[in-house]
Amino acid sequence: MHLIRLALASLRNRRFTALLTVFAIALSATLLLAVERVRVEARMSFANTISSTDLIVGARSGSVNLLLYSVFRIGNATNNIRWSSYQHFAEHPQVKWAIPLSLGDSHRGYRVLGTSAAYFEHYQYGRKQALELAKGRPFGEDLFEVVLGAEVARKLGYQLNDEIVLAHGVAKVTLQKHDDKPFKVVGILKPTATPVDRTLHISLAGIEALHIDWQNGMPAYGNGKISAEQAREMALQPKAITAMLLGLNSRIASFRVQREINEYSGEPLLAILPGVALQELWSLMGTAEKALFVVSLFVVLTGLIGMLTAILTSLNERRREMAILRSVGARPWHVALLLVLESLTLTLLGLLLGVALLYAGLLIAREPVLSLYGIYLPLSAPTWYELSLLGGILLAALVISIVPAWRAYRQSLSDGLSIRV
Amino acid sequence: MSHVLSLTDLQFAWPNQALLLDIPQFSLTRGERLFLKGPSGSGKTTLLALLGGIQLPQQGQLVTNGNTLSSLSAAARDHFRADHMGYLFQQFNLLPFLDITSNVLLPCRFSKRRAARASERYGSLEQAARHLLEQLGLPSSLHSRRADELSIGQQQRVAAARALIGSPELIIADEPTSALDYDSREAFIRLLFAECSGAGASLLFVSHDQSLAPLFDRVVDLAELNRAAGAPACI
Numbered sequence: 001m002h003l004i005r006l007a008l009a010s011l012r013n014r015r016f017t018a019l020l021t022v023f024a025i026a027l028s029a030t031l032l033l034a035v036e037r038v039r040v041e042a043r044m045s046f047a048n049t050i051s052s053t054d055l056i057v058g059a060r061s062g063s064v065n066l067l068l069y070s071v072f073r074i075g076n077a078t079n080n081i082r083w084s085s086y087q088h089f090a091e092h093p094q095v096k097w098a099i100p101l102s103l104g105d106s107h108r109g110y111r112v113l114g115t116s117a118a119y120f121e122h123y124q125y126g127r128k129q130a131l132e133l134a135k136g137r138p139f140g141e142d143l144f145e146v147v148l149g150a151e152v153a154r155k156l157g158y159q160l161n162d163e164i165v166l167a168h169g170v171a172k173v174t175l176q177k178h179d180d181k182p183f184k185v186v187g188i189l190k191p192t193a194t195p196v197d198r199t200l201h202i203s204l205a206g207i208e209a210l211h212i213d214w215q216n217g218m219p220a221y222g223n224g225k226i227s228a229e230q231a232r233e234m235a236l237q238p239k240a241i242t243a244m245l246l247g248l249n250s251r252i253a254s255f256r257v258q259r260e261i262n263e264y265s266g267e268p269l270l271a272i273l274p275g276v277a278l279q280e281l282w283s284l285m286g287t288a289e290k291a292l293f294v295v296s297l298f299v300v301l302t303g304l305i306g307m308l309t310a311i312l313t314s315l316n317e318r319r320r321e322m323a324i325l326r327s328v329g330a331r332p333w334h335v336a337l338l339l340v341l342e343s344l345t346l347t348l349l350g351l352l353l354g355v356a357l358l359y360a361g362l363l364i365a366r367e368p369v370l371s372l373y374g375i376y377l378p379l380s381a382p383t384w385y386e387l388s389l390l391g392g393i394l395l396a397a398l399v400i401s402i403v404p405a406w407r408a409y410r411q412s413l414s415d416g417l418s419i420r421v
Numbered sequence: 422m423s424h425v426l427s428l429t430d431l432q433f434a435w436p437n438q439a440l441l442l443d444i445p446q447f448s449l450t451r452g453e454r455l456f457l458k459g460p461s462g463s464g465k466t467t468l469l470a471l472l473g474g475i476q477l478p479q480q481g482q483l484v485t486n487g488n489t490l491s492s493l494s495a496a497a498r499d500h501f502r503a504d505h506m507g508y509l510f511q512q513f514n515l516l517p518f519l520d521i522t523s524n525v526l527l528p529c530r531f532s533k534r535r536a537a538r539a540s541e542r543y544g545s546l547e548q549a550a551r552h553l554l555e556q557l558g559l560p561s562s563l564h565s566r567r568a569d570e571l572s573i574g575q576q577q578r579v580a581a582a583r584a585l586i587g588s589p590e591l592i593i594a595d596e597p598t599s600a601l602d603y604d605s606r607e608a609f610i611r612l613l614f615a616e617c618s619g620a621g622a623s624l625l626f627v628s629h630d631q632s633l634a635p636l637f638d639r640v641v642d643l644a645e646l647n648r649a650a651g652a653p654a655c656i
């Protein structure tokens with residue numbers, strides 16, 4: 001097609017502005033694609049924070065609240081649940097496994113989770129991935145043993161056999177430390193890109209031992225104090241836990257067991273389906289995420305308007321070009337088409353460069369994003385969704401290019417052959 | 422004697438302007454070289470746009486090569502111009518970003534007829550362009566240069582080659598020599614004459630420069646032709 005060659009040659013002649021335009025479009029396309037990729041992956045990794053768990057059970061409050069403290073370690077439970085309730089449902093015929101969760105302590109800003117050995121056996125995240133130890137073993141031999149999440153170990157620089165002191169409460173700065181009962185690191189988990197990485201895991205008995213001599217939230221003094229050695233001798237049975245995770249024999253039973261728990265006469269309990277609650281939570285954060293998308297759409301629009309400006313400003317000095325084309329037999333719509341082709345070429349080049357920049361950016365940012373935000377950004381080929389975004393940009397450029405095309409059309413009709421520059 | 426071009430009772434005014442052209446009768450015979458003189462602003466370029474069918478007169482009849490232009494659609498007029506006419510302007514005739522050969526071949530991109538004629542006569546379009554350019558004194562070492570690397574005199578000769586390629590019946594030259602110095606003017610016109618007669622084309626040459634008039638077959642003064650001349654143009 002000869003007009004395309006003409007458009008390309010004309011663009012090459014104005015290569016400096018053309019390159020700037022291409023670059024602006026490229027950057028905006030990169031931004032849009034990057035935002036979308038992060039958005040999709042964030043949603044995905046969010047939905048995969050916990051898997052294979054059929055029900056989460058806690059004291060009766062809101063389902064989002066229960067999800068936040070039991071899975072994301074955000075906020076606090078308003079109430080505990082009795083150990084007897086845990087036992088009741090752990091032995092329920094439909095329940096395959098149960099994991100008790102006891103929260104409330106922290107260590108240098110990271111939450112401490114008291115749980116049982118079942119946690120390492122049954123807790124799953126992502127696409128049904130089980131927890132794996134990078135080093136060491138699960139807790140169990142001694143009371144004062146801790147298994148660290150990957151981030152805790154990395155950020156705080158802990159190794160196996162380090163001794164650490166856990167604090168009461170969850171504030172960053174804690175006054176009351178359980179410094180008479182240090183815990184030994186016996187295991188470090190592999191990264192999961194979930195809140196597990198930011199958790200210290202100890203046994204339920206360990207939690208009990210921590211608080212055994214505390215009264216009304218204050219440590220005992222003098223004779224009331226129980227040493228670590230004494231604690232080891234005692235049979236430490238928890239009286240309450242914060243929440244529990246249940247795996248059922250069949251998923252179909254979920255709703256029935258859920259209702260049964262919600263109607264439990266022993267104490268008011270709330271059972272939630274993690275998938276449903278996760279979706280509910282995501283839709284709460286959805287507005288921010290949509291705002292991000294809209295902002296990047298506007299950036300793309302800015303890029304296209306930049307192109308429009310560049311082409312429109314070039315129009316006047318190109319009237320002679322148009323008159324010459326008219327004199328050799330070009331029709332006014334040829335002139336208009338030339339401008340449409342020009343816009344499309346600029347946009348296409350911009351999109352290609354934008355995709356290249358995206359992959360270059362992914363290559364560089366993958367590692368830091370994974371370790372900082374726990375979001376895994378795949379280097380995969382563009383998805384259909386991303387391709388349709390690119391197609392949308394091209395379509396928008398086509399629509400926008402009608403403006404200069406129409407002006408050139410009118411201009412070449414009214415100018416005729418007399419070029420009055 | 423057949424007419425390449427004839428017009429009767431033509432009237433034209435630009436939008437919101439006074440009547441610019443009012444010409445009772447004008448014609449050009451086949452093979453004729455006509456010099457149309459007139460001061461600048463008198464409507465010479467406008468007349469040429471009318472002859473090429475780029476603008477339409479408000480009144481009157483315009484017959485070119487046996488076709489009544491005003492009865493043709495805009496598309497047909499554009500085709501007609503591409504097929505039968507070669508244009509040459511005063512200056513800046515070429516697209517600066519194309520090389521010389523591509524500039525010469527431009528009319529062939531819009532007219533199948535001229536493309537066919539050119540390659541029929543010289544074997545291929547490129548051959549035709551090379552032949553014309555060499556006839557006009559532009560060595561082949563220049564042919565792949567960008568248009569804006571040439572001198573103005575050279576550019577005008579490239580423009581002449583472009584007007585002539587594919588042998589259109591009518592060459593319309595709108596003050597093509599006014600950017601040249603006096604010595605090269607006559608040389609340029611003689612080259613143009615030679616090529617026009619080689620291709621059998623008529624030449625309508627427009628200028629305000631009287632000194633060139635003696636070289637032509639016939640000289641016409643637009644002011645005498647145009648009944649609307651006088652009042653506004655005198656100022």
Ligand SMILES: Nc1ncnc2c1ncn2[C@@H]1O[C@H](COP(=O)(O)OP(=O)(O)O)[C@@H](O)[C@H]1O
Pocket residue numbers: 414415416418435436441459460461462463464465466467468
């Ligand atoms: N495209 C145009 N639109 C409006 N008026 C025009 C246009 N071209 C020329 N004119 C007017 O027509 C008159 C004659 O111009 P032109 O034909 O270029 O004269 P010449 O070629 O003899 O110098 C001028 O007054 C000019 O302002």
Ligand SMILES: [Mg+2]
Pocket residue numbers: 462465466467595
């Ligand atoms: Mg003029």
